Amino acid sequence: MTTVLNIENAHKAYAEVLALNGVSFAIEASQIVTLLGPNGAGKSTLIRSISTLDTLDSGAITIGEFNVAEHPSKARQQFGYAGQDSALDKVLTGHEFMRFQAGLVHLNKEDILGLVDELLERFKLADAAHRAIETYSGGMKRRLDLAASLMHNPKLLILDEPSSGLDYESRRELWKLLLELKLEGTAILLATHDFEEAEVLSDKAVLMAKGNLCGFAAPQELCNALGEWIVGVSLSPHPHEGDREKLAQLFSDVPGQVMPENPQFAEYAMALPAGAKPDNGADWGEYLRQKAVSQSLKIHALAMRRPTLADAYLAATSEVNNEL
Secondary structure, eight states, X not given: OOEEEEEEEXXXXXXXXXXXXXXXXXXXXXXXXXXXXXXXXXXXXXXHHHTTSSOOSEEEEEETTEETTTOHHHHHTTEEEEOSSOOOOTTSBHHHHHHHHHHHXXXXXXXXXXXXXXXXXXXXXXXXXXXXXXXXXXXXXXXXXXXXXXXXXXXXXXXXXXXXXXXXXXXXXXXXXXXXXXXXXXXXXXXXXXXXXXXXXXSEEEEEEXXXXXXXXXXXXXXXHHOSEEEEEESXXXXXXXXXXXXXXXXXXXXXXXXXXXXXXXXXXXXXXTTOOOTTSOOHHHHHHHHHHHTTOOOSEEEEEOOOHHHHHHHHHHHHHTOO
8 A cells, every 4th residue: 555644753842841752653545544642642733743834853754755844835735634623714605615725725727616516516515505604514514624625636634623513413424424535545644532433434543642652553453452351340339548459459360451540430440361261260250259259348340341442542541641
């Protein structure tokens, strides 16, 4: 496959804040890569650097064959961008806005009308093309923004929180469009807080925390690397002082990785490696129940489940975030 975006050892600092700390990964054609992380993880800094709005302190970013620092104008021709905060002029109609965007990317005048009509039709906006954008729903505005970002047929599409604020049906419609673009060869970099969105769309996920890349792989690979099961036990419905220490002792001979504490819940959880079994041959649930009885602990709840991408993210970033 053709590499569309290549990021090598990207570093960026603002005063004493290290926004990017040696981030490296690549995106190929027909691939969706999601950037996962909270505010302050470095996602926005990385996107600004890719889109030539900021420059790295060190490292390199290449889109197609163009280094964005050395050839910013040519690099900008290779990507389309749709941000979290839409830049739509609500006074214009959808058709007027698209024609305006076509002018910004210097399309041939004789091609503009046909292309605008084609994109509005594809993104199910033809019936609303001559209505003011201020009358559009949130989902329609997102589709219009996405259509505008594709005016010049870019190799790379950069999206920042594209489904933020959308209802579930609008999100599903957006996801369908993005998967269609992927099949047509477009490489997509998508920043999101939404783990469901990442699981649906990602060929690979970039796990970021405090400027660090903490993982880069397909979602299922990240989950498999964490473990086969996650087993969690609580002693009460709500956290009580001393419970976590008692549960840590309960899990003392259980192999695997301790999951970061969630202050919302009283659960102590561990990710168990594939194939691991207690010495007595029981399953881990029964083993922990028997051990709890021997330690005079009354279990409130015990559950085993498969790891999710959210679990993989929390585990991968726990050291950087000092959560264990």
